[in-house]
Structures are given as C-alpha cells and as structure tokens.
Amino acid sequence: MTTTPDLDGLVATLTDLLGERGVSVDLPTRERQSVDGCKLSPILSAKLPLGLADVVAYPSSADQIVAVVDAAVAHGVPVTPRGKGTGNYGQGIPMSGGLVLDTSRARAVVEIGEGFVTAEAGAVMAILENQAWASGQQLLMYPSTAQSTLGGFLSGGSGGTGSIVHGVIAGGEFVKSLDVVHADGSGLVHIEGAEAQEYLHNYGTAGIIVRATVALEPLQPWRAFYASFDDFHDAFAALSEITPTVNPAPRLVSADLPTLAEALPSNPGILPGKASLRAILDEAAVAQATEIVERLGGTVVDVREGAQEIMKLSMISYNHPIEWLQRAHPDTYFHVEVGGAPLLERIDEVHQVYPGAMLHAEGQKGRPIGMLAAEYVSEEEMLAGLERLEALGVTTHNPHQWYVDVRVAETRARKAVTDPSGLLNPGKMPELEVAVDGSNGLMASGKAS
Template structure:
C-alpha cells in the first residue's frame, strides 16, 4: 500500500491551502509534530474497517495529506481555528482501533492524532478526568490507586478515552451500565471548528450529541467519566455441549448479585479460533464471566445446575483480562485472522437465547457470540460472505425472526443523528470535521 500511497500523493491534487496550513501548524506545534512522510500518512489513512469485506472494498476513500500531533489538549483550539480559516478538512484519530472507517479521512486534508494528548488530569470520588488521547488502561490503573475502577471500558483496552466516546459504544461493564451514552460521561470539553475555536463544556445529557459522533460535532479535548468502587474480580471459564443450557446459564449469570462485569458465550467454531488456553475447550461452547471473587461459588453452582463444566476460575488480573479480551467484536477478529471469507453483524434480542436453527437457514454456517446484558441479549453473528446484497437480504430476514440487527458495514454516524446534526451546525459551520461521516438530512 505504501507505493500506492506514494503514487497517490504524487498524482493527487493537494487540498487548496494545505501548504500554508502546514506551515502555520508547524509554528504552533513544532515542525516535528506536523508529519507528511508516506509511512505516517498511510497509517493515518486506515483503521480496522478491513474487518468488513463490504467496507474494505470501498475504503480508504481518501488519504491524509498531513498528520498533526498535538501534545496537549490546549493546542487543539489553535489547530481548528487554522483549519477553519484555510478550509482544511480535519479527521480526529485515537489509536485507530475502530472497525467502521470512522478515523479514515474521506476528504483528504489533516488527520488530528490525539494520542499525544494522553494525560490523566484529575480524579475524585466517582469520577476521573483525562485528555482525549489518554488510554483507557491508564484511566483504570489510576482509578485503582484510589480504590475505584471505571464504570466500563472497551474490549480493546488500549483504546483512548476520546476514541471510545467518539467512535465506540459499549464494553466491559455494559452488562449493567449499557453504553457509553447512558450515564458514563459526566462532562466533555469540546473544541469547535470555528473562527475562534473557543472550547465549551457540556455535562450530562447535553454531552449526547458528541458521543459516538466521530468528531463531526466538535473535537473532544477532555472527558470526565464515572468511576465506581473497585472490586476483586475473577474470570470464570465454563464449557457446555449444547446451546440452550448454555444460554440459560448465561441468563442466570446476568442476574447474579453482585452483578458480573461481563458475561460472554461463544460457539465452538469460534473457540477454535482463539489462542489455545486451558480455560477454553475448543470442542465445546465457551461461557465466560468476570465475577466478583466472593460470588464465584454461586456462579459455579449456576454452571453446574445447567449441566456445564467449570474449567477454571482465574484470579485478577489474568482471568478478567482474558475474558474481556474475548468480548464484543474480538471473536470476529480472531476468526477472521484464522480464516478468510467471513463477515459479521451486530445483533440483539432475547430470541438469540433459543434454538439458532432458523438463523442458520438464513446464513448457513453461522457462528454466534453473545454478550449477556440486563437490558437484553446482544452479540455478533459471523457467516460466510457471498456478496453485499446477500448480507442485506439476510438482515431483513433476521429482523422478521425478531433478531435486531445493526450493520457495521458503514462509515457514517447512525446514532442520535438529529442531535449530532444540530450540534454540528454550530460547531462546524463549514463542514470540515470528519466530512463524509455525517449523513445529510
């Protein structure tokens, strides 16, 4: 891809004003933080959208012309004021672990790499404040020194807080707390792309237009999110031979008190794609949970009552870390790494707890990954890819069965779209923030 990018840069007509913009950005950041070499531009023009065979055929649709690397959230306003004046598109980026192309610059211009803005700024009882580029693992570690822990964190634990809020949705802790838009965020400092780029603060429900908005309604500079009392967690690993008793056990684990931090179920075809581990039986369904150490005995009894086998209860940090690393979309990653030719869908509904035979009639060879939630079962469906139309015909058929489907095969904002559009009109009057990601009315 590097040679292709080099040719692109040689042949492509540069965004008007990009040279003047880069020179002024270098005066603000220092020349070393305004990067234009082909390797850096290649990396900044991609994320994990190649997980989708539909998106990988269409992206990247644009290429970064410059990567800006601020080292403090206080430098962001100056950069966005410059972008506004020179009319340069700006695409924000964290660690680039998103799967939907949200960090890919569809209209070229500048990629704003926020990983250098990585400080934990402050913390107190029930809250922690950090720059957008701070890793979730650093927030959790800091909270632990205070006897607290994050409400939730993504399965890719090295993700930045800004990336998780701007492009993510749920993760470890969602079993009780649902998504990152359901009370996790206490406060955001947002920078608009306007003439003065004056940062503003939003709190509580007023933060919703900036969550899962891909930066189209303003760039998150700092975030304050919720903490809870730290607990002593263990990872519980069980094996089942049949789907119905496994899902029954999953449902009971979800209702366990104190509540688990996460509970996942995978079919054997997925387990075989994971790295071998004594806690995983590649010939059986794998039911895993992060449970409070004192509740491990009750969790064991649930597994036994439904005919399962507890393979291991592994203490922290290894046990919970392994359970979390195999949650949400990570089974998809492991399967696709092991074998080509798969696609995935985000699915939901308690109908998934029943016999999956009807689902397999729609997508033969389906493999299912479930996440137990008190708000309702969610998960991932993985099946062999034929063509784009077959995928969308199958989605319609799944919905007839009562399976809720969210397609991950798009790069545009699809949550709270009206709220995001309203906020973007004020924060980005020239449409320069991650252009192409916010659908037109």
C-alpha cells in the same frame, strides 16, 4: 477564515506549533493514518481506499489540540480526529483528505477523585482502568479494545466490560462532562449533562473531544471465570441465566460456539472442541454462577484473579472473537451485529440465516447482544439477511457502513452551529435524516462493537 483549503499554510502553521516531530506529510504515515479497524468488514475492505490524509498532526496536550483545530479551520482544511484508529466502521477515514488529528500523544490523566477521572482525549482506556484500580475504583465501562483512547471510545464506541450494569455510553451515567473544540474558532468549550450527550458516538462530526470526565465506582473483587459446555445451546442458556440473576451483577458474560472459541488465543480456560462461557464475576457471585453452569451440564474450568486476568478476559469479548476467527480462517467470515431475547431463544433459526453462521453472544443490560459471524456473502445478501433476522424478532445493525446513525437529526442541528463550514470529519453524515443502512438501532443509543 478561508473557504479554499490552504494546505501549505496549514503545514507551516502546524510545524510552528508542534515542531517537526509533531507533523507528518510522509506518504506511508498518511496511508497508515487514513484507515482504521474497518478491515473487520470485508465489504468495507473491498471499498478501500476511501480517503487519504494530506497531513497528520500529533498534538501532545489539550491546548495543542485546540490550537491545531483552530489552525485547520483558519486554513479551511477538513479535520478527521483519530485516537488509536480501532473503530470498526471506517468512521475514522479522512474521506475528504485534509488533516488527520492524532490525539494519542495528548494522554494526560488530569485528576482522579472520588467517583470520577478527568483525562485528555488520547488517554488509553486500560491505563485509566489501572489508575482507577490504584485508587480503589473502577471505570463504569471500557471496550474490549482496551488499548484505545478515551476520546475515540466516547466518539466511536458503544460499551463493553461494565455494560451489563451500566448500559451503553450514550444516554447513561458514564460521561460527566466534556471539554470540546468546535470548528468555529470559539476555543475550548466546557459542557455537562444532557448537552454532553450530543457529542457521543457521532465520530467528532459536531465537535472534537479534548478532555473528558467520566464516572468511576468502588472497585469490586473481580474474578475471571471460565466454563465449558459440550453443547453451545447450554452455554447460551447459562449466559441468559447468569447475566440477570447472579448477585452482585457480572461485569461481563460472553459465550461462543466451539469454532469461535478455538480461534481465540491459547488459554487453559478455553477447551478445544467445547463451547466456551467466560465471565467477569464478583467473587461473591462465583458460587451462584458455578451452580448454574453445573445444573446446565457445563464444567467450570478455571477461576482466576488479578487485574491482568480480568483485562485479558475483557480483551476477548465483543468483536474480538470475530477478529480472531478471521485470523484463523482468512478471507472466510464477515459479521453483523444482533440483539434481543429472540437471538438466543431462536438461535437455531438465527444460524440458518447466513451460510456457516455462528453467534458470539454477550450478556447486556436488559437483553443479550452479539455478533453473528458467517461465511462471505454479497452486500445485497448481507442486507437481505438482516431483514430475515428482523423477521425473527432479532434487532440488527449493519457494521459495514460509516455513517452516523444514531441521533442524526440532533447531530445535524448541533453541527450547523459548531461546524458551519462542514470541516469536521466530512463524509460521515447521511444525506437523509434517517439511517441509510436500514438499521433499526441495535441498542437504544449505540451499537454492539
């Protein structure tokens, strides 16, 4: 192992391992692979470029991922792992250059059994869900970026469709085991249980996920449920009531003000000028949800079935309404992540915190969460707004920074052993043991993206 990066040596080794088509030093490719979904943040966008890969590798199997990481470590070159690059905090940017390890070609679904699926890191979440359905099962959760990868979701994501019942990824029952590679030449390491938790949502800084086994549960007869309201307060009241009370529990419940709803892709279930409530409900819960909507003054616009309709509804949840809002109104809106009962109970005060603020709300296990969109302010004003939200009892997370900000001490301790030369995704660990952004953690162990 060398401490001086030997890029030429690495490129030669990678070309031997992967062939010409498995390695790129082409500038447009390196630029494309050096930025992620952080463009959702105008504050992060203004700081770009934050790093540029020297080389990009495309392993197409678990064994090749291990060989690529071992080669980078042997040549002293930093490694930033990448799935589909949809992470929205800049956590996939190669801040020290070096190698971007694109896992998206290593996407084999290794095995689907009763209650589990094992797949390579680059497997696409939507494909895992489709294959689970074909076996009469469903994933416990998947993100609204359903085209993203399993490794990226576990390392950079938090939750999504399914989180009302199963909570966030970290600390829950979703991850059964991982096969990871460290930056110490020890090859593939299999880990389970509590130890596997130490590799979740810390951006590959302690080890790179090569394969994962995640939990499945029996498939339910899901329906895509669309309702509309004249007054957004009633839509939020319906979200608050439907999320914890309908039986069986919903898989997703989202609600938006009219301006956010209007920015979403055209959909007969979303009416112009109205607040929108959308839910993925078990067919047995549709009548109960309908009663709640109508009692609160809303109208059920549509109830649809089929895998594609369920996926379509998932893909306009979580951060997607913010992304669509930004497309409809370029250079206007930023967002912060928020949560807790006061979010909805004090919504008018919450909306006063930033100019033009509008909440996109999501039902979640235990309490609502959301993304508060607002017109551009400076970074200082954004941070001051977080304090004002906290004073209202709203929990917050600053999505305009790229540091690991959950279980920092544990990640640091593990990384000291698994990455002694600091080659894994450099630049993502905060200098101090505490979060650098003043966040208090939107959820127990994850964020709301």
